Amino acid sequence: MHILRPLFVVLAIAAIILIARSIWIPSDFGIHERGYTYGWYRQSNIEEWKNFTVKYQGREFCVTCHAEQVQKLTSSKHKNIECENCHGPALSHPADPLKLVLDRNRELCLRCHTNLFYPNSQRSQIKGINPDQHNPGLECVLCHNPHEASKPR
Amino acid sequence: MNRRDFIKLTIKGTAAVMLVNGLDIIFQPPDVHARTSPRRFVFLVDIYKCIGCGFCVKACKLENEIPFDAGVSRTWVERYVVNGEGEVFADTPKEARYGFTTGRIDLGRGKFKDIPQEKTKKAFFVPKLCNQCEKPSCVQVCPVGATYQNADGVVLIDRKWCIGCGYCIMACPYGMRFFHPVHRVADKCNFCYHRINQGLRPACVQACPTGARLIGNIKDPGDPVEKIIRTQQVAVHKPEYGTNPQVYYVGLGEEVR
Numbered sequence: 001m002h003i004l005r006p007l008f009v010v011l012a013i014a015a016i017i018l019i020a021r022s023i024w025i026p027s028d029f030g031i032h033e034r035g036y037t038y039g040w041y042r043q044s045n046i047e048e049w050k051n052f053t054v055k056y057q058g059r060e061f062c063v064t065c066h067a068e069q070v071q072k073l074t075s076s077k078h079k080n081i082e083c084e085n086c087h088g089p090a091l092s093h094p095a096d097p098l099k100l101v102l103d104r105n106r107e108l109c110l111r112c113h114t115n116l117f118y119p120n121s122q123r124s125q126i127k128g129i130n131p132d133q134h135n136p137g138l139e140c141v142l143c144h145n146p147h148e149a150s151k152p153r
Numbered sequence: 154m155n156r157r158d159f160i161k162l163t164i165k166g167t168a169a170v171m172l173v174n175g176l177d178i179i180f181q182p183p184d185v186h187a188r189t190s191p192r193r194f195v196f197l198v199d200i201y202k203c204i205g206c207g208f209c210v211k212a213c214k215l216e217n218e219i220p221f222d223a224g225v226s227r228t229w230v231e232r233y234v235v236n237g238e239g240e241v242f243a244d245t246p247k248e249a250r251y252g253f254t255t256g257r258i259d260l261g262r263g264k265f266k267d268i269p270q271e272k273t274k275k276a277f278f279v280p281k282l283c284n285q286c287e288k289p290s291c292v293q294v295c296p297v298g299a300t301y302q303n304a305d306g307v308v309l310i311d312r313k314w315c316i317g318c319g320y321c322i323m324a325c326p327y328g329m330r331f332f333h334p335v336h337r338v339a340d341k342c343n344f345c346y347h348r349i350n351q352g353l354r355p356a357c358v359q360a361c362p363t364g365a366r367l368i369g370n371i372k373d374p375g376d377p378v379e380k381i382i383r384t385q386q387v388a389v390h391k392p393e394y395g396t397n398p399q400v401y402y403v404g405l406g407e408e409v410r
Contacts (some may be wrong), residue, residue: 049346058354
């Protein structure tokens, strides 16, 4: 009989592994839509990603309270710029945060308005300046109103 | 056994075998296992329209909680400048999270190159993001089933399940994956799945002022992006890898790596 003892040991190890597996691996872990190669996963993870917090609410959200400012912007050359590109993500404003932080940096404007003569890109069609020569060190908003995309006031 | 019995038995036997096969199809239909979702998200980038402002990178990092000052990003913008001799210079300073505010090309290791306007023969910006490949090599190599493709064609990463081995980072031919410095797991663009699932546009698409970045559903015949992909000259990155990438580019040149 004792020749069978190693067999019992192996069976016991297999049983322990199977029990541990059933405890550790969630029941929704398995093969899903894309088959074994691409779809072997824990399905509840999709719900976790769906519940990820949305931070950027879009202009449609801003216009509900700030209609006047949005109106001003959308009738200017800056109509394609989203509010949140400069004002930062709305999150659940006005509850949290109470006030959005406006980026007044010169570098924000220079993202588009540094003159780059790139023939195959729409960039070359945007009016630009050489940041080293055009009032270096000064904030653009001292002279220009970004909501009106205007000449110096 | 006479001939009549033999034929009867053959018919019964054949019927039994076919019934067993039929039951298998009824209870495990291949069509159900195949993709049934009415959505397959695809992305369209127009290189002519990109102005290199980098608002997409900024929006992506803030939306997806990627540490802003860390040198990793789910999307970035590359600049390519070709001079008269056909030499190609490319850079992506800080993944272009602050855009391109100077004409100097960052060659790395503190070296910069100025290419004057008259010598610039070609110059353009190329936004990069995860291709959500139809045959994602990053998914195939995952040893624990932490990364996968869902029914909508988006490749996701299970942050609880990922062991951080980094195989997927090595396997991606496009270098889209990186190690998330806070969560200590692999990370990459997922087309803002939390947004597109509820009908919003991805943060980068919303932030783009020129419409250079668009998201679409290739299974919807009325979708404008689907129409462009079907009717215009579009290309994908590195088709030779056989991953069947699903980010399509208008104006993609051979300079782009």
